[in-house]
Amino acid sequence: MLRQPISEIKGVGAKFQEQLNELGLFTIEDLLFYFPFRYDTYETKELTELAHDEKATIEGQVASEPVLSFFGRKKSRLTFTLQVGQFAVKAVMFNRAFAKKQLNPGDTVTLTGKWDQHRLQITVSQFKKGEAKSQEPIQPVYTLKEGVTLQRLRKVIKSAIDEYVEEVPELLPEEMQLSYKLPERPKAVQQMHYPECRVLLKHAKRRFIYEEFLIFQLKMQLLRKHHRESTTGNAQGYNNEKLTDFVQSLPFELTGAQKRSLADILKDMKQPHRMNRLLQGDVGSGKTAVAAIALYASITAGKQGSLMVPTEILAEQHYQSLSGMFEGIANVALLTGSIKGKRRQEILHSVENGEVDILIGTHALIQDEVLFQDLGFVIVDEQHRFGVKQRRALRDKGLHPDVLFMTATPIPRTLAITAFGDMDVSVIDEMPAGRKPVETYWVKGEMTNRVLSFIQKEIDAGHQAYVICPLIEESDKLDIQNAVDLYHQLASVFEPKVPVGLMHGRLHNDEKDEVMQQFAKNETKILVSTTVVEVGVNVPNATVMVIYDAERFGLSQLHQLRGRVGRGSDQAYCILLADPKGDVGKERMRIMTETTDGFELSEQDLKLRGPGDFFGKKQSGMPEFKVGDMVHDYRALETARKDAAEIILEEKLEQDRKYRVLKEEVYKDKSLLGDVLD
Numbered sequence: 001m002l003r004q005p006i007s008e009i010k011g012v013g014a015k016f017q018e019q020l021n022e023l024g025l026f027t028i029e030d031l032l033f034y035f036p037f038r039y040d041t042y043e044t045k046e047l048t049e050l051a052h053d054e055k056a057t058i059e060g061q062v063a064s065e066p067v068l069s070f071f072g073r074k075k076s077r078l079t080f081t082l083q084v085g086q087f088a089v090k091a092v093m094f095n096r097a098f099a100k101k102q103l104n105p106g107d108t109v110t111l112t113g114k115w116d117q118h119r120l121q122i123t124v125s126q127f128k129k130g131e132a133k134s135q136e137p138i139q140p141v142y143t144l145k146e147g148v149t150l151q152r153l154r155k156v157i158k159s160a161i162d163e164y165v166e167e168v169p170e171l172l173p174e175e176m177q178l179s180y181k182l183p184e185r186p187k188a189v190q191q192m193h194y195p196e197c198r199v200l201l202k203h204a205k206r207r208f209i210y211e212e213f214l215i216f217q218l219k220m221q222l223l224r225k226h227h228r229e230s231t232t233g234n235a236q237g238y239n240n241e242k243l244t245d246f247v248q249s250l251p252f253e254l255t256g257a258q259k260r261s262l263a264d265i266l267k268d269m270k271q272p273h274r275m276n277r278l279l280q281g282d283v284g285s286g287k288t289a290v291a292a293i294a295l296y297a298s299i300t301a302g303k304q305g306s307l308m309v310p311t312e313i314l315a316e317q318h319y320q321s322l323s324g325m326f327e328g329i330a331n332v333a334l335l336t337g338s339i340k341g342k343r344r345q346e347i348l349h350s351v352e353n354g355e356v357d358i359l360i361g362t363h364a365l366i367q368d369e370v371l372f373q374d375l376g377f378v379i380v381d382e383q384h385r386f387g388v389k390q391r392r393a394l395r396d397k398g399l400h401p402d403v404l405f406m407t408a409t410p411i412p413r414t415l416a417i418t419a420f421g422d423m424d425v426s427v428i429d430e431m432p433a434g435r436k437p438v439e440t441y442w443v444k445g446e447m448t449n450r451v452l453s454f455i456q457k458e459i460d461a462g463h464q465a466y467v468i469c470p471l472i473e474e475s476d477k478l479d480i481q482n483a484v485d486l487y488h489q490l491a492s493v494f495e496p497k498v499p500v501g502l503m504h505g506r507l508h509n510d511e512k513d514e515v516m517q518q519f520a521k522n523e524t525k526i527l528v529s530t531t532v533v534e535v536g537v538n539v540p541n542a543t544v545m546v547i548y549d550a551e552r553f554g555l556s557q558l559h560q561l562r563g564r565v566g567r568g569s570d571q572a573y574c575i576l577l578a579d580p581k582g583d584v585g586k587e588r589m590r591i592m593t594e595t596t597d598g599f600e601l602s603e604q605d606l607k608l609r610g611p612g613d614f615f616g617k618k619q620s621g622m623p624e625f626k627v628g629d630m631v632h633d634y635r636a637l638e639t640a641r642k643d644a645a646e647i648i649l650e651e652k653l654e655q656d657r658k659y660r661v662l663k664e665e666v667y668k669d670k671s672l673l674g675d676v677l678d
C-alpha cells in the first residue's frame, strides 16, 4: 500500500501531485520518509536567554492599546507594548490589521517572531492569545519548492500519517530494537513529523540515524565480502625466516602498532583473496617502514612489488632509502615520467623479465607500456590523490596483486570507516619511542627577525630547517616567484656561512634530486620550499619548520608540513608566521599550537570545514546521509559498523527470518546484485 502514488491521498490533485513529484516524492512511502530538515520550537525562554536576530517565542501581557498605521498600498503595521516580567517589549506586526480588535490591554498573549535584542523588539510572525503552554511546541520545517507551501505539505503528510503510518514495516528485528531501546518504526515516523516532545523526537531520530548507518554499513561490507569471494587473488607464501631476519636487521625495534599492522597485512597476504587494505597513520608514525617489510615479504614469495607515490621527490626519496635497505637482497628500480629514452627502455625491460623486484614510481607506473613479470603486491601511498581508475589500472597489471593503500593524511576514524567501509583498515596509532612532540608556536609577521635568529641558533646546534612559503592556489607561477624571492631574501641573510637551498615544483627533476640530496646530506642547512615537500619527505636532522602565511593552509596540510620535522629523537619546532584576519584562521593557529595529534586535528578540521571539504569536494565521494551526520553521530556509526559485521559474519540476512525485511531493504540497492565491484 505504501508504494501507491501520492494521488491516493485525499486532497492531492493532479497539479499538487506534479509539484510533489518535483520534490522527489512519488509514493506514500516517499512522503512518510520525507523528514523535516529542521524543527522550530516555540518554547518560551527568558528574555535574557534569547539570541539576537533569531526566532523566538515569548509570552506576556498586552500593556498598551495597539496602534495601527497604514503605509504603501494595503500595507499595515500594528504596534503595542508587551509586558514580559519586568521588561517592556515592543511588538510589531505587519499586515495583520485584524489583530487590533483581538488584542486588548491586559490580555495574555504568546508571540513568535524575530527577536531584536538591542531594541527589545519582536517582529511577530505568529501570535496566539493565551499562555504559551497551549501552543504546539515543536514544528517541523521541510525543504519546499515553488507552489508547495509549508502548511500544505504538513497537511498532506498529516493525512498520510493518519491513514498509512501503521503500514510502515519494521526493518529491525525485535532483539535489536530492545537492546538499543529504539522506538518502533511507525511510531518513530510519526514522531519525526509530529514530535510530541523533544525526548520522543530524539529517540525517533536516534532510531533513523542508526537504521540509516546500519543499512549503509551492511551494503559496504557486503560489497567487501563479495569482492573477496569473487576475486581469486593469490595466496603469497612468504618466507617467514627471511622476513624475521630482515626485520631484525632494521636499526630500530618496530612499535606495537607497526607490528599489529604488519600482522594484518601478512595475514591478508596468506589469504587466497585479494588484499584491499588501508594503512593509516599519523605523519612520521612509520608507515613506510611497514610497507618496506611487506614488500620484502612479497619478494620472498617470489613476486614483484611496486610502490606508487604522488610526487617525484617522494619517489626519489623512497628509491634512495629502499635501495639502501634492500642492498644485496633485492633489486629496486625507479620509474618516473622524467626517466626517458634508453634508460627507460632498460628499466621497462628488466621489470618485464623479472630482474626488478621492486618498482618505485609516480603515475608513470600505470602506463600501458609498463608490464610486470609477476606483480604480487602494490602499495599506493597517499591514496586519495589517486583516482579510482588509476588504482584499478595498476592493479590490473598483475594477476591479482594484493593492494595496500597508505595515507599519511590523518583521516578521522569516523570518516575512514565510512568512506572506506569497503576496505580493511589498519591504524598505526603509536609513535616510535623517544619521539618528542613538535613544539609549535604561532607568531605575528612582525616577529620574522626573531624567527630567523632562532633558525640560526638551531643550525649552530648542528640542525637544519625548512622554510615553507605561502601557497597561492590559483597560480603556481606566483607560488614559485614567492619561493624564489624568499630564497634570495634568506640567502642574503644567512649565506655564505649557512648554505640555503631552494625547492619548487617547476625545477627539473635532476635539479630536484640534487636539491633534496644536498639537504639530506646536510650540505644545505636551510631549505626554502613550496608545499612540494609536504608529503613523506624524511630528513630526521631537520628540527625547524617555519611556515610563512600559515593562515592560508588548512589544518591537515599544516600538520603534514609540521610532520617533516620531529622525525628523530631531537626536540623539533614548528613556527607558524601568521596574521589571520578571521576567527577561523585564528582558531586554526590556536589548535595547531595546542595539539600534535593528527587524528584530533583532523576531527577539528572537519568541524571547522565540514566533511565535504575534507578531501576536497571532487575527490570526496563521501556518502550523504538523510538523518545521520558522520561527525556528530560517529558513535552510532561505529555501533552500526560493528553490528553490520556481526550480521554478515553470522549470515543472519540469509539464515535468520527475523532479518528478512532488513535484507530486502539492503538489497534494494542493485549494485549488490550485479558484478559491479571495484
Ligand SMILES: Nc1ncnc2c1ncn2[C@@H]1O[C@H](COP(=O)(O)OP(=O)(O)OP(=O)(O)O)[C@@H](O)[C@H]1O
Residues within 6 Å of the ligand: 252, 253, 254, 255, 258, 281, 282, 283, 284, 285, 286, 287, 288, 289, 290, 407, 408, 432, 433, 535, 536, 537, 538, 540, 563, 567
Ligand atoms: N619503530 C621505529 N622506531 C624508531 N624509528 C622509526 C620506527 N619506525 C620508523 N622509524 C623512523 O621514523 C621516521 C619516519 O618513518 P616513516 O618514514 O616510515 O614514517 P611515515 O609514517 O611513512 O611518515 P610520513 O607519513 O611522514 O611519510 C624514519 O626516519 C624511520 O626510519
